Amino acid sequence: MFESIKTCNKCELCEHQKPLLDSIKACQVFWVGLSAKKATCENERPLSPGTNSGNLLCGVEKKCTSVSMYRTNLVKCAPLDEGGKLRYPNKKEIDTCLPNLGYEIDELSPKIVFLLGGKVAESIGRYYSIAFKKWNEFEYTIQRYKNMFFVPVHHPSYIYVYKRKRIDEYVKGLEAVIRQLL
Numbered sequence: 001m002f003e004s005i006k007t008c009n010k011c012e013l014c015e016h017q018k019p020l021l022d023s024i025k026a027c028q029v030f031w032v033g034l035s036a037k038k039a040t041c042e043n044e045r046p047l048s049p050g051t052n053s054g055n056l057l058c059g060v061e062k063k064c065t066s067v068s069m070y071r072t073n074l075v076k077c078a079p080l081d082e083g084g085k086l087r088y089p090n091k092k093e094i095d096t097c098l099p100n101l102g103y104e105i106d107e108l109s110p111k112i113v114f115l116l117g118g119k120v121a122e123s124i125g126r127y128y129s130i131a132f133k134k135w136n137e138f139e140y141t142i143q144r145y146k147n148m149f150f151v152p153v154h155h156p157s158y159i160y161v162y163k164r165k166r167i168d169e170y171v172k173g174l175e176a177v178i179r180q181l182l
Contacts, residue, residue: 002107005076005100011093019076019100020046027070028182030110031057032101033155034119035075035089047071053116053156059171064178072104074123088119098127111148112181114174117155124150138166138173142181149181 005019020036022045033047040050047054054071061069075097079089089097101124105113115121121132132152133141143150154163159170 002104005103008076008097008100011077011096013075013077013079013089013093016078016080020044020073020078021076022046022071025068025070025108027068027108028111029064029067029069029178030105030108030113031069031071031116032113032120032124033071033073033116035073035086036078037086038078038080045071046073046076047116047156051157052160056156056160056167056171059167060174060178063171063175067178067182070104070108070110072101074098074101074120076100094119094123095127098123102127105148109147112178113148113150114177115150115152117158118152120155121152138169140173140177142177151177153177 002021002024005021008014008019017039020039031047036046047057049055049058074094075089079087079093081087115124125132128145130143130145130150132143135141135153140151140153153174154170159167
C-alpha cells in the first residue's frame, strides 16, 4: 500500500537505509516523531519500543488498549552524519519527506495525530498552514483540521531525559487527550 514511500529516493538519506514504516493498519491515533533511527534489525519500526521514546509511548498504549495506534516519523530514513552517527534532519530533508507523511495520514485516516516535539509541530504547521499553540505543562492544545485533531506534545525523549520524575503526568496527559477525543 505504501510502495511509493518504501521506494522513495527523493533525497540521499535512503542510501543509509530503507524508510522505516509501521505495520500498515487502520488506526485512530498517529504518533509522529522527527526522524528514523538507525535500524538494528530488518523489521525495525518507527519509535520502536526498544527506545526510550517508544517505551514511553507503550505506557500510553497500555492504558488505551482498545485504541488502535500507528507510529511514524516526519523523516522516514535515518539522517546520518559523515561519521555514521544519527543527527537531526535539516529543513530540506524534512520538507522533502513531508508529503510521505501526508500520504500516510490520507490512507490511514487517524482521528488524532500527536506531534512529538516542537520541530515536528513547527514542520506540520508549515505544511498544513496551521498555527499551533504551545502546550502548558501536560495540558495539551488540540487543533482540529478537517476530520482529525492535531495535538502538539512534548517529545517523549525530552520527558525521559529532563522530566523523568513526571513521566506518569505525561502519560496521563496523553491518555486524557485520547479519552476526550475518542
